[in-house]
Amino acid sequence: MKPLIRFALDSVMYVARGSAIFYGWIIFLGFLSFLMLLGAYEQFTKGMIVTNYNDLVSWGLYEAQFVFLVGVAAAAVTVVFPSYVYHHKKMKEIVVLGELLAVSAVCMVMIFIMFHMGRPDRLWHLIPVIGIFNWPHSMLTWDVIVLNGYLGLNAICAFYYLFMKYTGREVNKLFYMPLVYISIVWALSIHTVTAFLINTMPSRPMWFHSMMPIKFIATAFAAGPAMIIISFLVINKFTKLKIADEAIETLAQIVTWCLGITIFLGLSEVVTELYPSTEHSFSLQYLIFGKHGLTGLVLWYWSAVVLLLAAFFMLLTPSLRKNHKLWLPLACAFTFAGVWIDKGMGLVVPAFIPSPIGEISEYAPSAIEIVNTLGGWATGLLIFTVLAKGAIGVLLGELKYRAATDLASEFSSEWQPVVHSSEEICK
Amino acid sequence: MSEPRDKDEKKKDAPLKPDEASRREFLGGAGLSVTAAALSGAGALLSGSDEAEAKATWGEWFQKNYRLMTEDEKREAVLRLEKRYTEEFGKQTTVDSAPAKEGVLFGYALNIQKCIGCRRCVYACVKENNQSRDNPEIQWIRVLKMEKGNFLAGDMDKGYPDPAGIQVGGNAYKNSGVVLEGEHYYEPAEVPEKGYFYFPMQCMQCEKPPCVKVCPVRTTYRDPDGIVVIDYNWCIGCRMCIAACPYWARRFNWGEPNLPAEEMNPVTHYLGNRPRMKGVAEKCTFCLQRTRQGRYTACVEVCPVGARKFGNLLDPDSEVRKILEKKKVFRLKAELNTYPKFFYFMD
Numbered sequence: 001m002k003p004l005i006r007f008a009l010d011s012v013m014y015v016a017r018g019s020a021i022f023y024g025w026i027i028f029l030g031f032l033s034f035l036m037l038l039g040a041y042e043q044f045t046k047g048m049i050v051t052n053y054n055d056l057v058s059w060g061l062y063e064a065q066f067v068f069l070v071g072v073a074a075a076a077v078t079v080v081f082p083s084y085v086y087h088h089k090k091m092k093e094i095v096v097l098g099e100l101l102a103v104s105a106v107c108m109v110m111i112f113i114m115f116h117m118g119r120p121d122r123l124w125h126l127i128p129v130i131g132i133f134n135w136p137h138s139m140l141t142w143d144v145i146v147l148n149g150y151l152g153l154n155a156i157c158a159f160y161y162l163f164m165k166y167t168g169r170e171v172n173k174l175f176y177m178p179l180v181y182i183s184i185v186w187a188l189s190i191h192t193v194t195a196f197l198i199n200t201m202p203s204r205p206m207w208f209h210s211m212m213p214i215k216f217i218a219t220a221f222a223a224g225p226a227m228i229i230i231s232f233l234v235i236n237k238f239t240k241l242k243i244a245d246e247a248i249e250t251l252a253q254i255v256t257w258c259l260g261i262t263i264f265l266g267l268s269e270v271v272t273e274l275y276p277s278t279e280h281s282f283s284l285q286y287l288i289f290g291k292h293g294l295t296g297l298v299l300w301y302w303s304a305v306v307l308l309l310a311a312f313f314m315l316l317t318p319s320l321r322k323n324h325k326l327w328l329p330l331a332c333a334f335t336f337a338g339v340w341i342d343k344g345m346g347l348v349v350p351a352f353i354p355s356p357i358g359e360i361s362e363y364a365p366s367a368i369e370i371v372n373t374l375g376g377w378a379t380g381l382l383i384f385t386v387l388a389k390g391a392i393g394v395l396l397g398e399l400k401y402r403a404a405t406d407l408a409s410e411f412s413s414e415w416q417p418v419v420h421s422s423e424e425i426c427k
Numbered sequence: 428m429s430e431p432r433d434k435d436e437k438k439k440d441a442p443l444k445p446d447e448a449s450r451r452e453f454l455g456g457a458g459l460s461v462t463a464a465a466l467s468g469a470g471a472l473l474s475g476s477d478e479a480e481a482k483a484t485w486g487e488w489f490q491k492n493y494r495l496m497t498e499d500e501k502r503e504a505v506l507r508l509e510k511r512y513t514e515e516f517g518k519q520t521t522v523d524s525a526p527a528k529e530g531v532l533f534g535y536a537l538n539i540q541k542c543i544g545c546r547r548c549v550y551a552c553v554k555e556n557n558q559s560r561d562n563p564e565i566q567w568i569r570v571l572k573m574e575k576g577n578f579l580a581g582d583m584d585k586g587y588p589d590p591a592g593i594q595v596g597g598n599a600y601k602n603s604g605v606v607l608e609g610e611h612y613y614e615p616a617e618v619p620e621k622g623y624f625y626f627p628m629q630c631m632q633c634e635k636p637p638c639v640k641v642c643p644v645r646t647t648y649r650d651p652d653g654i655v656v657i658d659y660n661w662c663i664g665c666r667m668c669i670a671a672c673p674y675w676a677r678r679f680n681w682g683e684p685n686l687p688a689e690e691m692n693p694v695t696h697y698l699g700n701r702p703r704m705k706g707v708a709e710k711c712t713f714c715l716q717r718t719r720q721g722r723y724t725a726c727v728e729v730c731p732v733g734a735r736k737f738g739n740l741l742d743p744d745s746e747v748r749k750i751l752e753k754k755k756v757f758r759l760k761a762e763l764n765t766y767p768k769f770f771y772f773m774d
Contacts, residue, residue, distance in 0.1 A: 047705035048664075049563065049682030058669045058679060118664020118679065118706030121488070125644045125663050132492055132645045132661075140643035140667055202763050203637065203673035356675040357571060357628065359609025 003167050003401050010166075011390045014399045018389070021238065029382040036375020039368045040115070048118055050368045057352040057363035059116075061373050064344030066112040068223070069105050069380075070194045071216060071343065073150065075224015076102035077187035078254050084180050090244035094232070094395070099158040100387040101228060102187075106151040108380035115372055139197040146190045153183040158387075162394045167401040191216045198351070206283035206351040215265045216343070221258040223339035225251040226332035231388070233329055241392045245324070252328060255335055256315040262339070263308060286360065287350040294353075296362040301346055307338030487511075493658040493697065494648060504660075505697060512695070512702060516686075520693040522701055525719045527652035533713050534653070534740035535724075536750045536770045537627060541734035544570050544618040544625030548726035548735065552629075555714060555725035556700040557692055559684030567678065567711040568726060571626040572610045629726075630655065630676035630711035631759065631767030638668035638677065647708070653740070653768055654713050656698040662707040669708060673760050674767075677710045713737070740768065 018026075043050050053060050079098030082088040114120050125131040126144060135141040157179050164171045192213045198204070199212035229251050232243045270288070273281035285291055290298045311334035314320045320327035354360045365373070393399030486507050491500060505522045512520035549568045552558075558565040578600060619625065636655050639647050646661035647668055669677045683705040695701035696716035703709050714724035718737070727735045738745035747770070750756065754772040 047680070047682040049705075051681075053681065055563075055675075055678060058666050116665065118666065118708075119662065122661070122663045125492075125646070125661055132495075134643050134645045138641055138643040138667070140641065140665060144643070198670075201637065201641070201671045203671055352670075355609060356607070356673050357569065357609045357611070358607035359611070 004163070006401060007163055007166050010399055010401075011393070014393045015386050015389045019238075022389075025385065026382065029378040029385070032375050032378030033382060034375075035371050036379065039372040039375060042368055043115065043372065044120060050366065052363055052366040052369065054361070054363070056355045056359060056361045057349060059348050059352065060363055061345065061365040061369045062112045062115045064348045065373055065376060066109055066116065067194060067198075067216075067348060068340055068344045069108045069112065070147070071191055071220030071339075072224045072227060073102045073105035073109065073147075074187045074191040074217070074220045075228065076105075076154065077184050078221055078225045078251060079228060080180060080187075081184055082250055084177070085184070088247070088250060090247040091250060094241075094243050094247060096158050096161050096391050096395070097231070097235075097388055098228060099154045099161075099183075100391055101224075101231065101384060102154040103151060103158065104380045104384035104387065106147060106154070107383050108376055109147060111376040111379060112373075115376070139193065139200055142193045143190075143197050146186065146193045150183070150186050150190050153179060153186055157183060158391070162391055165394050166399060188217065191220050203356050204283075204351040205280040206287075207347075208280075209269070211265060211269060215262070215269075218258050218261040218265060219339045219343045222255050222262050223336050223343075225255045225258075226335040226339075229255070229332045230329055230336070231384070233324060235388070235392065236324075239389075239392050239396075241396055245322075248324065248328075249322070252315060252321050252332075255332065256312070256321070259308060259312045259315065259335055263312060266308075266342070282354050283350040286353050287346060291354070292360055294360055294362050296364065297346060297350060300341055304338045304341035304346055307334045308342065311335040311338060487660055490660060492645060492661045494645075501697075508697070508701060512693070516688040516691045516693070516702075518688065518691065518693050520691075520695060520701075523694075523696040523699075523716055523719075525696065527650045527654070528719065529651075530739075530741055532653040532740040532768070533632065533718060534738060534747045534751075534768045534770070535632070535713065536736040536747045536754075536756070536772055538734040538736070538754075538774065539624065539626055539771050540773045541732045542570070542625040542627060543732055543734075544572060544613070544620075544623070545731065546570050547729045547731060548627060551725040551729035552711070552714075554690070555692055555717075556712075557686055557695065557702050558678075558709075559680060559686060559703070560690065561685050563679075563681045563684070565678045565680070565684070565709070567676070567709075568627055568629045569611045569675070571607070571628060572613045572620075573606070573608075573624050573626050575622050575624060577622075626771075628674060628676070628759070629769070630713075631674050631765065631769040632711075632713060634766035634768060635764060637671040637673065637763075637765060641667040641671045643667065650698070650715075652715075652719070654698075654715050655710075656712060656715070657708060657710070658698065659701070659703050659707045659709065664706040664708070666708065673763050673765065677708050680705050680707055680709065 051060065051062075076098040079091060079095050083092040083095040114123075117123065126133060126141075128135075133141050133144075135145070157176070160176060160179075161171060195213035195216040198207045199209065202208050229248055232248055232251075235241055236243055270284070273284045274288075277285075282291065286294070287297050287301050290296075311331045314327055314331035314334070320331070322328070349363055353362070390399065486503075490496070490504050493501070493504070496504065501524050505524050508522045509520055512522070546568075549566050549570060552568050553560070553566055556567065558567065582597075613620070632653055632655055634649075634653070636647075636649060639649055639655060642648075643665060644661060644663055646663070647655060647657045649655050664679070666679060669679060680703050684703055686702055691702065692700060694716060696712075696719070699712045699714065699716040714722075714726075718724060724735075724737055727737045736746050736750055738747040740747060740751075742748060750772055751770065754774065756770045756772045758767045758770055
């Protein structure tokens with residue numbers, strides 16, 4: 001038990017010390033999270049009437065984040081898969097960071113689910129045995145299973161790996177590898193099930209097509225690794241951990257091709273819907289061109305098109321893709337923003353317009369929705385920053401169990417306090 | 428043309444006779460036992476109401492899904508609610524828990540040829556079913572205004588532009604007949620308006636309800652008499668049912684419902700018109716607090732032209748069955764295979 005307690009204490013001590021930039025970043029995120037708590041209080045006491053949701057558009061900004069972030073979580077597999085299936089050496093060294101991003105993303109997903117619920121106080125009704133879990137009929141129950149399972153898998157994998165590294169022991173492959181392989185398949189399942197959650201409702205024609213799961217996966221594997229690349233570049237700049245260019249290049253190629261597939265699938269959908277132009281395409285028409293003079297999402301949609309095409313051509317050009325100073329981060333930011341628009345508000349909102357009785361009304365988020373959404377993201381990034389900082393400490397060897405290195409037998413040994421020099425701590 | 432006769436028909440063929448006398452004496456008759464229970468509940472409330480209120484809240488929060496409650500638990504839940512509503516609204520409230528009757532499958536038929544778009548059904552429904560009046564305003568029935576078919580001679584030549592001068596399509600069309608275009612905000616001085624007909628919509632009580640399938644906690648389900656009901660106390664507010672309903676039948680209590688005490692209807696049913704709370708879904712229940720007691724729904728009673736018919740689909744002599752047999756009937760969005768028990772017909 002002692003190494004475990006020591007691991008926890010050492011990690012807290014390690015993470016709590018940092019540069020001024022680090023503190024500034026934490027305070028900034030903490031402030032946004034605090035605003036979210038105020039917003040949450042407002043929403044949970046007054047009800048969802050503080051949002052701009054209405055009888056026609058009953059899903060909005062929160063569900064957009066939910067769908068998008070499930071994709072980011074699933075995208076951890078773009079780090080895990082090359083590492084353990086193709087034995088990409090450089091990637092393997094930092095695979096744990098991908099898993100931690102997945103953990104953070106699932107935490108964000110949970111936050112947005114809370115904001116989505118009309119009665120968060122009754123969430124226990126969903127818990128099997130004490131509540132009723134309408135499984136296998138309800139797609140939502142499948143989503144609950146896969147998301148919680150995914151959170152558990154990634155948390156266990158990341159923790160186990162880091163703890164072993166911390167105590168200086170070898171990873172037990174018989175335990176660890178099966179979990180890794182399960183998590184690879186599981187990553188695909190979380191996004192597939194999220195697609196099934198919304199595309200199994202014929203009442204919403206825009207979602208009701210079988211391309212949804214593959215489109216979800218392709219967009220996720222474009223936006224997710226784009227975010228991972230950006231965080232790797234930040235880590236390279238601000239910490240002593242140096243992530244190899246090879247690892248970043250592999251991810252950049254994954255982004256490129258998944259972006260290409262995303263664009264192709266988007267084009268296929270547009271042609272299939274708009275050529276015959278049946279009622280089935282009304283939502284898409286509203287999104288792309290506006291309908292009956294209402295054009296709330298038109299600029300939104302076309303900005304995503306421009307961002308995604310620009311990012312694709314930047315990434316296709318090797319000299320730009322390999323430029324880690326400007327072009328690669330820019331392309332990744334474009335990809336991330338483009339997918340966030342296209343698969344967030346651009347996917348969720350128009351499905352409710354027109355309504356099942358053909359009424360067209362517009363929706364724009366309220367101030368409280370925006371505050372809560374920013375806060376949700378800030379909380380997730382806060383979690384990721386803290387987890388990643390600890391993980392980097394372990395990977396660098398700055399955070400390690402002293403007793404293990406000194407003594408041959410780990411568990412019979414007496415615990416000795418770890419003493420960091422002040423230089424070590426301030427890196 | 429057939430208005431008066433039609434009303435007579437309703438009386439004559441009524442499978443469920445709405446008896447005026449029994450309606451007036453409802454509180455003294457059918458609901459006697461529940462009323463007595465409410466009285467005792469109110470008595471308990473008067474002695475130490477704070478404690479009772481707290482107990483009711485906790486009791487409600489911990490109660491099971493209604494369908495899985497034992498008879499004792501149901502009674503307890505109903506008493507708790509009666510106590511709370513009686514105190515909250517300052518009038519003696521009954522919460523019925525009558526189950527579905529055997530051999531009954533409720534069905535509805537609406538004559539779109541007769542409907543004049545007066546919306547009396549909409550307001551009768553709100554009055555009967557205790558919907559939130561304002562912010563959020565909730566109505567279970569929507570009456571759509573449909574334009575009668577016409578083609579515009581003036582638009583004949585405005586075909587799709589074609590550089591070769593060969594017209595490939597015309598623009599003289601206008602939507603006509605039953606097209607879902609969502610016009611339900613009409614406010615004319617008088618109805619019916621010339622050139623329009625009307626198309627009321629409400630919960631279709633599907634035999635294969637998509638809303639029930641997607642509910643993650645089984646708070647909404649189909650009772651044996653075919654009515655899709657909601658246990659408002661079990662609903663988690665995820666709105667999957669609202670997204671899944673192809674008929675836009677479900678409404679959400681975005682905020683705490685505003686139901687003025689003086690307008691509250693104190694004769695309620697647990698699965699029907701009892702006052703709701705914020706954050707839960709609701710919809711038409713075919714007025715099960717009435718229909719399970721052998722009465723007509725509020726919308727059927729109020730309709731001035733007799734466009735609305737209601738009855739037992741399992742009874743070959745019921746009015747709805749006769750309509751299915753003799754009239755030209757259709758169901759809305761039949762291609763979705765939801766099998767509504769709400770039929771539209773024309774004479």
